[in-house]
Amino acid sequence: MKLLLVCLLLAAVTTLTKGRRALCNPGTWCPYGGRSYIFIATPKSWAYAQMFCQSLGGTLAVIHNRNTNDFLRTLSSRMDTWIGFSDAQYNGVWLWINSERVVFRNWCRGEPNNSGGNQDCAIINFKGEDCWDDEVCMANRPFVCERENE
Numbered sequence: 001m002k003l004l005l006v007c008l009l010l011a012a013v014t015t016l017t018k019g020r021r022a023l024c025n026p027g028t029w030c031p032y033g034g035r036s037y038i039f040i041a042t043p044k045s046w047a048y049a050q051m052f053c054q055s056l057g058g059t060l061a062v063i064h065n066r067n068t069n070d071f072l073r074t075l076s077s078r079m080d081t082w083i084g085f086s087d088a089q090y091n092g093v094w095l096w097i098n099s100e101r102v103v104f105r106n107w108c109r110g111e112p113n114n115s116g117g118n119q120d121c122a123i124i125n126f127k128g129e130d131c132w133d134d135e136v137c138m139a140n141r142p143f144v145c146e147r148e149n150e
Contacts, residue, residue: 024075032071035146037061039075043140046121049082050097058147060084062096065104069124072144078125082143085122085132087112094122106132 024030029038036058044052050060061083063069072083084097094102094112108126112119112134119134123141126133135141 029147030075031149033068034149036149037072037075037144037146039077039081039142039144041079041142043142044082045140046082046086046135046137046143049141049143049145050084053143053145053147056145056147058145059097061144061146062098062100063104063106063124064100066106069104069106070130073125073130076125076142076144078128079142080123080125080127080133080135082141083122083124083132084146086120086137087134088120088137091120106130108133 027038029036038056038058040049040052046060053059061072063072063083063085072081085094086097087094089095091114094105096102106124108129108131111126111132112122114134116136119136121135121137122132123135124132124144
């Protein structure tokens with residue numbers, strides 16, 4: 001009976017914390033969905049953020065689905081945060097930094113729009129909302145890196 005109660009309690013905790021930051025310490029890699037992610041709060045331009053991620057053995061984060069989007073939203077404390085999505089090579093053609101196929105987008109209404117000039121890089125959590133915005137790549141923002149699990 002006690003074993004059954006412990007199993008049920010563990011299942012409930014696992015369900016409640018799935019996809020949440022609760023099990024990750026700030027500034028450390030957090031496994032999720034077969035990858036590991038780290039939120040870097042120190043603002044950098046998009047290019048410098050990508051170079052920093054590479055120095056850690058990864059890239060800026062790539063988002064393939066709603067679950068990963070929600071996980072990164074929580075990991076980044078809902079701050080405007082760089083991800084590895086850009087149309088810098090050809091305006092209007094958005095590509096992931098690792099050349100993976102684009103299967104999920106979560107643009108805010110009316111985005112991307114280049115309203116601030118050449119907004120060629122993407123952020124999540126625009127103004128704390130659950131959507132993405134295009135941003136000038138030279139702006140300094142926190143960012144999320146991803147890498148393969150070790």
